[in-house]
Amino acid sequence: xxxxxxxxxxxxxxxxxxxxxxxxxxxxxxxxxxxxxxxxxxxxxxxxxxxxxxxxxxxxxxxxxxxxxxxxxxxxxxxxxxxxxxxxxxxxxxxxxxxxxxxxxxxxxxxxxxxxxxxxxxxxxxxxxxxxxxxxxxxxxxxxxxxxxxxxxxxxxxxxxxxxxxxxxxx
Amino acid sequence: xxxxxxxxxxxxxxxxxxxxxxxxxxxxxxxxxxxxxxxxxxxxxxxxxxxxxxxxxxxxxxxxxxxxxxxxxxxxxxxxxxxxxxxxxxxxxxxxxxxxxxxxxxxxxxxxxxxxxxxxxxxxxxxxxxxxxxxxxxxxxxxxxxxxxxxxxxxxxxxxxxxxxxxxxxxxxxxxxxxxxxxxxxxxxxxxxxxxxxxxxxxxxxxxxxxxxxxxxxxxxxxxxxxxxxxxxxxxxxxxxxxxxxxxxxxxxxxxxxxxxxxxxxxxxxxxxxxxxxxxxxxxxxxxxxxxxxxxxxxxxxxxxxxxxxxxxxxxxxxxxxxxxxxxxxxxxxxxxxxxxxxxxxxxxxxxxxxxxxxxxxxxxxxxxxxxxxxxxxxxxxxxxxxxxxxxxxxxxxxxxxxxxxxxxxxxxxxxxxxxxxxxxxxxxxxxxxxxxxxxxxxxxxxxxxxxxxxxxxxxxxxxxxxxxxxxxxxxxxxxxxxxxxxxxxxxxxxxxxxxxxxxxxxxxxxxxxxxxxxxxxxxxxxxx
Numbered sequence: 001x002x003x004x005x006x007x008x009x010x011x012x013x014x015x016x017x018x019x020x021x022x023x024x025x026x027x028x029x030x031x032x033x034x035x036x037x038x039x040x041x042x043x044x045x046x047x048x049x050x051x052x053x054x055x056x057x058x059x060x061x062x063x064x065x066x067x068x069x070x071x072x073x074x075x076x077x078x079x080x081x082x083x084x085x086x087x088x089x090x091x092x093x094x095x096x097x098x099x100x101x102x103x104x105x106x107x108x109x110x111x112x113x114x115x116x117x118x119x120x121x122x123x124x125x126x127x128x129x130x131x132x133x134x135x136x137x138x139x140x141x142x143x144x145x146x147x148x149x150x151x152x153x154x155x156x157x158x159x160x161x162x163x164x165x166x167x168x169x170x171x
Numbered sequence: 172x173x174x175x176x177x178x179x180x181x182x183x184x185x186x187x188x189x190x191x192x193x194x195x196x197x198x199x200x201x202x203x204x205x206x207x208x209x210x211x212x213x214x215x216x217x218x219x220x221x222x223x224x225x226x227x228x229x230x231x232x233x234x235x236x237x238x239x240x241x242x243x244x245x246x247x248x249x250x251x252x253x254x255x256x257x258x259x260x261x262x263x264x265x266x267x268x269x270x271x272x273x274x275x276x277x278x279x280x281x282x283x284x285x286x287x288x289x290x291x292x293x294x295x296x297x298x299x300x301x302x303x304x305x306x307x308x309x310x311x312x313x314x315x316x317x318x319x320x321x322x323x324x325x326x327x328x329x330x331x332x333x334x335x336x337x338x339x340x341x342x343x344x345x346x347x348x349x350x351x352x353x354x355x356x357x358x359x360x361x362x363x364x365x366x367x368x369x370x371x372x373x374x375x376x377x378x379x380x381x382x383x384x385x386x387x388x389x390x391x392x393x394x395x396x397x398x399x400x401x402x403x404x405x406x407x408x409x410x411x412x413x414x415x416x417x418x419x420x421x422x423x424x425x426x427x428x429x430x431x432x433x434x435x436x437x438x439x440x441x442x443x444x445x446x447x448x449x450x451x452x453x454x455x456x457x458x459x460x461x462x463x464x465x466x467x468x469x470x471x472x473x474x475x476x477x478x479x480x481x482x483x484x485x486x487x488x489x490x491x492x493x494x495x496x497x498x499x500x501x502x503x504x505x506x507x508x509x510x511x512x513x514x515x516x517x518x519x520x521x522x523x524x525x526x527x528x529x530x531x532x533x534x535x536x537x538x539x540x541x542x543x544x545x546x547x548x549x550x551x552x553x554x555x556x557x558x559x560x561x562x563x564x565x566x567x568x569x570x571x572x573x574x575x576x577x578x579x580x581x582x583x584x585x586x587x588x589x590x591x592x593x594x595x596x597x598x599x600x601x602x603x604x605x606x607x608x609x610x611x612x613x614x615x616x617x618x619x620x621x622x623x624x625x626x627x628x629x630x631x632x633x634x635x636x637x638x639x640x641x642x643x644x645x646x647x648x649x650x651x652x653x654x655x656x657x658x659x660x661x662x663x664x665x666x667x668x669x670x671x672x673x674x675x676x677x678x679x680x681x682x683x684x685x686x687x688x689x690x691x692x693x694x695x696x697x698x699x700x
Contacts (some may be wrong), residue, residue: 055527083258105641168483
């Protein structure tokens, strides 16, 4: 068990990193075409995350798979754009942590950006955050996984594989 | 099939409906009473005041969405009809709050469960908070009036399989249980109440009190977020709203200014205290936003050999109060058991884990059975609830879960697993990041006893926000008096679940309706005098 003092030190370091995240990275941040929140690096980050969070759920056929991933990223983007300004700022900080090496390496354990990491490395990062002793990392894991899961299971293309017939038709 | 939609003839009937998000010029509205919010409290209040001959304006942050737009698709319904796309969370992200944000508020998207306030909760409010005229007997005529108005009655259709598992499990274990009454008329048992009723069978405010208020000359301003209540001395004189997009961002920069003799806050138990705080209204004892309650809810999933199809059929038709009736109000926390609807997005994000483990559960989707336990917060010294705070003028609920609640959550996991196995489940898993599916009650019990009960490990949700503008005699411990009037501003009332001094241990809509019918009738008499 970490001592309370160690916990505070790591917590302070994390907070300092997040504060730095707030100051940098937003200069060139404009949503990518057809997106409301994600910029180009955000898109490749989530596109790398999607096959890991949805392992076994996406279509195998390459073209259908690529389309599914693209649609999940778009739905992820729509979902974030529907959140309040305050929560969008927090998601923004989460992206900074995933993008900026001096934060990403110590906080996620990923040496390379997500799009250059293997699915096993990304899964290890998610497992680490899932049961992290830091609340902020557990919250980050839940945000990433739930936004991705909601983006896929809201898509009617996902329903056949889970046996959900879709809403009834009103005659 | 033609669905009767009261708003279809809004134009022909001369109803005054304003979409603030499309305004091209600022707008000023003068009336007798401004009602802020159109949910259970605002809807009932608006109808009663308008019928009394008062000139009423209703201001609603969400859109006017009607039955023709309700397509039973989660991805369309949640961003359009819920606060924060159904992803509103407490400050530390520990609890996800389902809260409506549309004309009709929560009543447009709730699951129709209708309970009178438990008698011993009312007795507690009388004894501990000195509230007079709030006994079961006092409120009985108000309950009867609302039950008649909203067609609340026994649902004489067999429960869907998801609910029948709860019934059978309770029977087997000898636990008390009952059928839930519902506010429906002509319900086709579809199971999509949470996405807005496409048949207008649910007797929400959208199809009952709001149309009635409009028929009596009320004005409805929707997609309008009230930013501030404006005072002049010890009176409110106006409120200012601006048109909003679905994420709450300003739509056009146009504002609506509403002037009135009296103001009623019915913005829900996060919105109402939030607006009082954002407007810097008098709060000498710092009571505003304190003691906000949620019925923190934990979830247990089970897989059955046969299909459950929890997406079909009316949600929440069976309940058990065994685990709250069996304990003292101020003893260990009690909980109510219910069986919610199961749809792909809510199911997908509530099941813990990711990747292959998560996918394995999702591929059993039609076989998935789900129970929820709603924990009755606010009755014990160690259950003070949460506090509404402002973050950049935006109200957020800070609700850290303490050991008292966690202890009950663990008991709830045990109770739900035992019921699910008793009803024949193949495997059961508490929805908790540390849980694995268990294939016997014995195995489940051992596993649950070892689970770390900590924030963001257990999945905790809530669909009921209560308190924060407590009703009481003593201004040192409450925000409004027994007539719903603010202790320090004579022409401000609060009519919604935020006046509850505690949670209820029951789904709150009927309590809000009946209490607000009483408050609004009193207010109408005063304003007409």
